[in-house]
Amino acid sequence: MSTPPASGTQSLAALAKADGVRFLLATFTTLTGKPCAKLVPVEAADALEGEGVGFAGYAAGAMGQLPCDPDVMALPDVASYVPLTFVRPGLGMVHCDPHVEGRPYAFAPRVILRTLAEKAAAEGTRLVSGAEVEYFLVQRGADGALTTADRLDDAAQPCYDARGLTRMYDHLTAVSEAMVRLGWGPYASDHEDGNGQFEQNFHHADALTTADRVVTLRYIVQVLAEQRGMTATFMPKPFTDRTGSGLHMHLSLWDGERALFPAGDGSPADRYGMGFSPEAYHFSAGLLAHAPALHALIAPTVNSYKRTGATTTASGATWAPRTASWGGNDRTHFLRVPDPHRVEMRGGDGAANSYLAAAGALGAGLDGVRRRLDPGRPGLGEDGLRLPRTLLDAVHALEGDDIVRGVLDAVDAKAGVSDYYAELKREEFYSWHNTVSPWEIDRYLTAV
Known part of the structure; x- marks a missing residue:
């Protein structure tokens, strides 16, 4: 090859x-x-x-x-x-x-990300990203009902289950071998927290390359699943009682080949003990400050908010953040800090357009750097910001955030991309809202 x-x-x-x-x-x-x-x-x-x-x-x-x-x-x-x-x-x-x-x-997501990346490069900054791609393997019955493709995958806590991995060995290894052949450096496949849910990882790269690879990988996963009589879905929350599928993004800034995140041991600039440089803290603060508006890009569907709004799942945890909090190696935060070299933005889900998600993160983070924002004490979000509870809430946050709107309008400020996108998502919410659901029949049919 x-x-x-x-x-x-x-x-x-x-x-x-x-x-x-x-x-x-x-x-x-x-x-x-x-x-x-x-x-x-x-x-x-x-x-x-x-x-x-x-x-x-x-x-x-x-x-x-x-x-x-x-x-x-x-x-x-x-x-x-x-x-x-x-x-x-x-x-x-x-x-x-x-x-x-x-x-x-101006309306093309890849062009938007490329434009922002080129502007950042002109200022001496490069965004490097990695993506955790999660999905469910399901089958859909004649009545439209979803079932787990592996009928034996029914454990109360299936995460990391060796037997579940083995039963899906042919599919998972085919996907992993594809990434090996493409030179992406895959390093793990695992059974995630929901029955029928899996995650496959590859090494980080510049933001545009990683966004391309997410699109390619989704295509590969879906086609290979179809060849085995299954449907691979990146839908954020296909099952009410199971964990949803995220698109967690690992982010770091570079100046050429020099990493800008680590402060070095004992650095007086490491204000909160994360091993971060001032640029890393500022970048993190930008992500936190713009987190509500970012959700219109990283959690972009009605279904996304069934994931972030879940109170519990069959396994006992949702793993989806509700507030713009940050901290160390703690998977409950919107921003997790696994080590001094990166932050993991955990608010995104499987419905996210990988180009817009990366572009939004770059725009929000660099706003924090330019304004020298402070993320506040670990464990807290920017002013305790609560994340949107519905897609409509996210649209309202987007419309009030000039930085994230500017991300969408990066190619041509006069084209109206942010207005178009906000209206597109608002109508998506109203379309769902206008549809009578089984929940409403159960709740209201004989309520009065």
């Missing part, structure tokens, strides 16, 4: 042909995280690289377009190319930056 080079050192066609790739998925995501693609034959790879491939943006979904608008042209980032021949013979994928009329498209 060839190693993807930096963009421009080798053509997309040459890379694909060297790997025996016959067709390329030219891929981008909508604002809601839907992966969109066209299947491009390798014979057309040069044209793809030079001109891109066109999409009707309105048909794709949440892309800020109407039917009358011009095509969205997806231009590939050759450095993101990966062969997926282990998924389908002859298949490859390349992530694309959508353009409209020759300009980077």
Whole structure:
């Protein structure tokens, strides 16, 4: 397998042909995280690289377009190319930056993250991130009901269960071997806290690369699960009584190859004993200060708040933060500090668009650095901030936060991306609210 080079050192066609790739998925995501693609034959790879491939943006979904608008042209980032021949013979994928009329498209999540990353780089700062990808393996009956794909996975506390891992060995090792072949450095697969729930990890990288890998990994997981008669879902809370699926993000700042987080042993700058530099404390404070608005990006669905609002689960814990708290190696906080080299932002879930989640974290954290914010004593959030209880609460927080709105508007402040996104999510909430649920029938049918 060839190693993807930096963009421009080798053509997309040459890379694909060297790997025996016959067709390329030219891929981008909508604002809601839907992966969109066209299947491009390798014979057309040069044209793809030079001109891109066109999409009707309105048909794709949440892309800020109407039917009358011009095509969205997806231009590939050759450095993101990966062969997926282990998924389908002859298949490859390349992530694309959508353009409209020759300009980077303001409504494209990958373009938003790239824009913010380039602005940060111009200031000498680089965000490095890692992502914990959690999901459930389920089957759906004719009546629509979900059941655990592994019928024997019914323990009261299934987390880390060796037998549950072994029964899903073929699926989990296929996914892990895929990451090995792609050079991502996978280091663990585990059974998570819910029956049928798993997590698979790979090493950190720059924020854009990690966001690409999350999109690719979700695709790999879902396709390989389908091949084994299962459905892999990243839905935050598919079961009322089980733990939800997070997208925990491990974040650190770098100046070139120099890590900016660790303060060094005994440093007088280490105000709260976390081993942090002032920049690390400021960055953490920014994440805490903007946590409510960030939830519109990192917990972006109605279902997300069934996860964060859960009072208990069958296993006894929810593992989802309710307040913008922070501290040491404590998994109940919004920001956990596993070591002096990083913070783990635990508020995000499986529905998050990985590009918007990283962009939001970068924008919020750097606001803390620029304003030299203080996170306060460990164990407390910024002014005791409570996290949103519903998607509508998160939308209201977003609309009142100029920094997180600015993240969405990073490409073109006049395009109105933040307004469009807020309205999109507000309507999603109202659509759910207007649907009569079994809970309402049970509660109100004969209440009066």
